[in-house]
Amino acid sequence: MKTIIEATNLSKHYGMKERQLALNTINLKIETGEFVSVMGPSGSGKTTLLHHLSGMEKIMKGSVKINGKELSTLSEKRLAELRLHQLGFVFQHIHLLKNLNLFDNILLPAYLAKKESKKQIHLQALELMEKTGISKLANHNITEASGGQLQRVAICRALINSPTILFGDEPTGALNSAAAENIMDIFTMINEEDTTIVLVTHDSKVAAKTERVLFMLDGKIVAEKYLGKYSRGSGHLKEREEALTKWLKTIGF
Numbered sequence: 063m064k065t066i067i068e069a070t071n072l073s074k075h076y077g078m079k080e081r082q083l084a085l086n087t088i089n090l091k092i093e094t095g096e097f098v099s100v101m102g103p104s105g106s107g108k109t110t111l112l113h114h115l116s117g118m119e120k121i122m123k124g125s126v127k128i129n130g131k132e133l134s135t136l137s138e139k140r141l142a143e144l145r146l147h148q149l150g151f152v153f154q155h156i157h158l159l160k161n162l163n164l165f166d167n168i169l170l171p172a173y174l175a176k177k178e179s180k181k182q183i184h185l186q187a188l189e190l191m192e193k194t195g196i197s198k199l200a201n202h203n204i205t206e207a208s209g210g211q212l213q214r215v216a217i218c219r220a221l222i223n224s225p226t227i228l229f230g231d232e233p234t235g236a237l238n239s240a241a242a243e244n245i246m247d248i249f250t251m252i253n254e255e256d257t258t259i260v261l262v263t264h265d266s267k268v269a270a271k272t273e274r275v276l277f278m279l280d281g282k283i284v285a286e287k288y289l290g291k292y293s294r295g296s297g298h299l300k301e302r303e304e305a306l307t308k309w310l311k312t313i314g315f
């Protein structure tokens with residue numbers, strides 16, 4: 063296994079409140095192909111951690127390396143290139159462009175990356191839409207799709223440049239439980255294809271489908287639970303959920 067993300071003594075405070083750390087000396091290694099979730103109470107630093115691991119926020123203290131590359135040494139331009147070519151992002155609130163149909167929304171990052179021919183990009187987008195079960199919606203605009211369908215569009219868009227790491231911040235947070243389950247199945251499938259995934263979630267049902275669960279409190283990772291890989295339809299989900307709930311109780315959550 064190769065380490066793909068490494069945070070060392072990572073700390074962050076907002077504004078002048080140096081004593082109130084949003085991240086407090088985080089040390090973390092994530093291996094290629096892992097599926098990691100981050101849980102913890104509101105304000106514990108989950109989103110801040112995700113933003114630092116994904117190069118979205120400037121590193122104030124400590125270090126983050128992606129594939130051995132120290133993010134703080136990269137210029138804004140190089141960082142933007144890294145995000146565009148190697149990282150994918152899915153958020154709770156889906157930021158799609160209103161004036162583009164769903165297909166064009168998916169294509170946009172590929173046009174920006176200019177890596178493949180137009181034909182290749184179109185084929186790839188169609189393949190992703192097929193895989194995520196939304197191929198019939200290509201010409202629809204964003205007002206003609208459900209929240210779950212739009213989240214699948216956002217996942218296709220995040221994957222169009224074949225990122226090596228996919229970051230999700232509460233990607234199922236605004237969805238009903240059936241749609242959330244469907245999105246988690248898609249994440250599982252993507253992870254089976256070796257994309258490393260890191261996602262923040264409040265939902266233990268979501269975390270139960272991930273391989274390793276980190277628990278944050280006051281800017282620190284205070285505990286972690288290794289659940290192992292989940293395979294769709296394996297029938298072990300109930301046991302995983304129970305094991306996770308029990309563990310969360312023992313750490314007082």
Ligand SMILES: Nc1ncnc2c1ncn2[C@@H]1O[C@H](COP(=O)(O)OP(=O)(O)OP(=O)(O)O)[C@@H](O)[C@H]1O
Nearest residue numbers: 076077083084102103104105106107108109110111
């Ligand atoms: N832009 C900001 N300016 C000032 N303080 C911030 C900012 N972003 C986060 N914080 C503070 O940093 C701490 C961690 O916030 P963060 O959003 O990372 O927590 P979280 O665990 O993701 O919370 P939630 O589950 O509610 O989304 C909190 O105390 C928060 O108030």
